[in-house]
Amino acid sequence: xxxxEALNAxxxxxxxxxxxxxxxxxxxxxxxxxxxxxxxTSAGFVYTGERFRENFRDFEVKYGxxxxxxxxxxxxxxxxxxxxxxxxYIYLNRxxxxxxxxYTDLLQLVKDKxxxxxxxxVDHCFQRAGFDKKRLFYTQGDFGLWQCSVPCHKKTYDNxxxxxxxxxxxxxxxxxxxxxxLCPVCKKPMTMNLRAxxxxxxxxxWHEACGRYENFLETHKGSRVLFLELGCGMNTPGIIKFSFxxxxxxWPEAVYGCINLGEAYAPxxxxxxxxxxxxxxxxxxxxxxxxxxxxx
Numbered sequence: 001x002x003x004x005e006a007l008n009a010x011x012x013x014x015x016x017x018x019x020x021x022x023x024x025x026x027x028x029x030x031x032x033x034x035x036x037x038x039x040x041t042s043a044g045f046v047y048t049g050e051r052f053r054e055n056f057r058d059f060e061v062k063y064g065x066x067x068x069x070x071x072x073x074x075x076x077x078x079x080x081x082x083x084x085x086x087x088x089y090i091y092l093n094r095x096x097x098x099x100x101x102x103y104t105d106l107l108q109l110v111k112d113k114x115x116x117x118x119x120x121x122v123d124h125c126f127q128r129a130g131f132d133k134k135r136l137f138y139t140q141g142d143f144g145l146w147q148c149s150v151p152c153h154k155k156t157y158d159n160x161x162x163x164x165x166x167x168x169x170x171x172x173x174x175x176x177x178x179x180x181x182l183c184p185v186c187k188k189p190m191t192m193n194l195r196a197x198x199x200x201x202x203x204x205x206w207h208e209a210c211g212r213y214e215n216f217l218e219t220h221k222g223s224r225v226l227f228l229e230l231g232c233g234m235n236t237p238g239i240i241k242f243s244f245x246x247x248x249x250x251w252p253e254a255v256y257g258c259i260n261l262g263e264a265y266a267p268x269x270x271x272x273x274x275x276x277x278x279x280x281x282x283x284x285x286x287x288x289x290x291x292x293x294x295x296x
Contacts, residue, residue, distance in 0.1 A: 038231020044099025
């Protein structure tokens with residue numbers, strides 16, 4: 001077989017995978033979506049390159065880091081500078097418009113199904129796209145929430161109003177001292193409600209969402225369910241990837257689908273009931289949405 005023939009054969013194989021997973025999604029009555037960072041990356045939430053430099057060039061020049069993630073862990077000398085950086089970070093990835101319609105395309109594909117979303121993403125894109133918030137479980141926190149850094153109590157606080165003020169009033173890479181957020185109970189500094197260590201606050205809303213997810217799984221236990229994993233890597237595989245593999249193996253009628261550029265695979269034990277596509281998620285969902293509209 002020549003090179004062109006081999007490439008054509010590979011393309012046909014990938015096209016068949018896309019067709020098979022599309023049909024699984026179209027015919028599924030129940031879908032559990034597991035969403036990782038790759039889904040938001042496909043939607044335009046890139047933390048490096050031009051998007052980083054456009055918004056953090058001054059921090060890059062002063063401190064030498066070259067991506068938003070690294071800047072979030074930098075040991076700034078003052079809280080005024082810390083929150084100047086973080087307010088931009090939050091605003092850009094939580095309150096600015098989502099660059100590409102990947103999440104809205106996904107909603108169009110599942111809105112009429114019995115679905116639930118389990119995600120490690122903290123950018124709130126599912127709710128912004130219109131997903132039912134009672135069908136979402138954000139396991140790792142939310143850019144839009146603060147908590148006590150101690151923490152002295154298990155409550156979280158919306159930050160949008162203060163973040164917008166921080167953006168408007170910061171100067172020379174610092175916010176005014178009066179805008180530094182302090183815990184309303186113990187007066188210690190506030191911090192992000194993002195899971196980084198044992199201080200992460202699982203508040204009442206977190207536990208309610210966890211309970212709804214557990215109830216959803218229990219209600220559909222053993223039934224025909226499509227576990228659709230989108231953009232999950234190996235950073236925290238136990239939350240989504242490993243649990244999806246386990247449930248697909250245990251439930252005879254379950255199917256595992258995965259779309260993730262460069263990281264689409266399934267263990268040998270469930271290969272026969274898995275469809276894995278190494279492609280850009282946004283491209284696949286856009287094609288499927290148009291096709292669904294043509295079929296309707």
